[in-house]
Amino acid sequence: MKHASLSQVQQSKVRRHLLVGNVFLEEVRESKQSISYTKRNILHRLAAGKIAKKYRCIRSLSRLTGLSRNHLGRVNSKSVISNNFHRLREVRIFKQKVIEFMERDDNSRTMPGKSDFTKINHHTKVTTRVLTDYLSNLHQKYLSENHEVKLSLASFSRIRPKHIRKTAFISRSTCLCTRHQNMALFLKAIQRSGASVPSNPESFLREVTDLRQITESITEEEITFGQWKRVPFEEKGKTKMVMKIVEEKVIKAEFVSKLTSQFEDFKAHVSWMKRQYSEIQSLKEHLPKNDVIIHMDFAENYNCKSVEEIQSAYWNQTSVTLHPVVNLLRIGRKGS
Incomplete structure (x- = not known):
């Protein structure tokens, strides 16, 4: 600095700038050692940028700070704000609507047991x-019904409340639809025969546009499949009809014929089901003032037991049938 003929004030400023630069580099080196690898992206954004690229300092920065030269060279933005804020904002905005969507009868079903409940608090x-x-x-499906909504799958999954379980949590399913289960059994047979199809019947209905392509990919000549059917069952000299899975083994042509018939029947069934859900949803949303929707169903039978009973009373238990009823009433409405 003496050879540069700098004044005392100028020398002081140069020393200060050099000191600040060295302090910054040392702070970056120490920060690199103390934070995890996944968070070093913040250091890369702070240390590098357009100015460092303009004066070709990326290599020197990498050598002096110990940061990756490749990561420093890829920095295009100084933004270090996490996306978590935006995700949480999305969750807050759409939370109630997504929960209502998941609780719809066409998207989830209620478990029938009396102990099937979840403690919220x-x-x-x-x-x-x-x-x-x-x-x-x-x-x-949610995005197709709400075109104006931009919600990621991660945020959609995060909104799901704990009392709404995923299909993987099902250990035993009861009260299922016969047509859905018969179609699912057909799909299992198709998968065993070498064709690639989804296991979910409604997913199969959405994805398959030409059933002939699926049937042509079946490689086996004889196919075994099961179907829920009502068959006679003899017990204590009496014959009664019971539902059970009946296994059938047919040739490919007959299987394709049965599959085509089942597919058309299932397609009509799903169409009716969606129309029913749509109509009841519309009726709930536009229910006139002081009108009532009464939704009745059968729950299950409960056995009645005495706290103290004799041994022979075990064979004389009585049962009670529960029929839950939900009344939907609109007390008042704006504009009415």
Whole structure:
């Protein structure tokens, strides 16, 4: 600095700038050692940028700070704000609508048992529901119904409350639809025969545009498949009809014929089901003032037992049938 003929003030400023630069480099080196690898992206954004690229200092920065030269060279933005804020904002905005969507009867079903409930807190219990499809498929369905909404699959999954279980949590399913289960049994037979099809019947209905392509990919000449059917069953000299899975083994041509008939029947069944859900949803949303929707169903039989009973009373138990009833009433409405 003496040879540069700098004044005392100028020399002081140069020393200060050099000191600040060295301090910054040392701070970056220490920070690199103390933070995890996944968070070093913040250091890369702070240390490098357009100015460092302009004066070709990326290599020197990498050598002096110990940061990756490749990562420093790829920095295009100084933004270090996490995306978590935006995700949380999305969750807050769409949370209630997504929960209502998941609780719809066409997207989840109520578990029938009296012990099928989930504790929300110490004082609140909510009936457990199980999703009828994978979260990825339900996410696409939600976006198709709400075109103006931009919600990622991760945020959609994060909104799911704990009383709504995923299909993977099902250990034993009861009260299922006969047509859905028969179609699912057909799909299992198709998968065993070498064709690649989804296991979910409604996913199969959405994805398959030409059934002939699926049938042509079947390699086996004889196919075994099961179907739920009502068959006679003899017990204590009496014959009664019971539902059970009946295995059938047929040639490929006959299987294709049965599959085509089942597919058309299932397609009509799903169309009716969606129309029913749509109509009841519309009726709930536009229910006139002081009108009532009464939704009745059969739950299950409960056995009645005495606290103290003799041994022979075990064979004389009585049962009670529960029929839950839900009344939907609109007390008042704006504009009415």
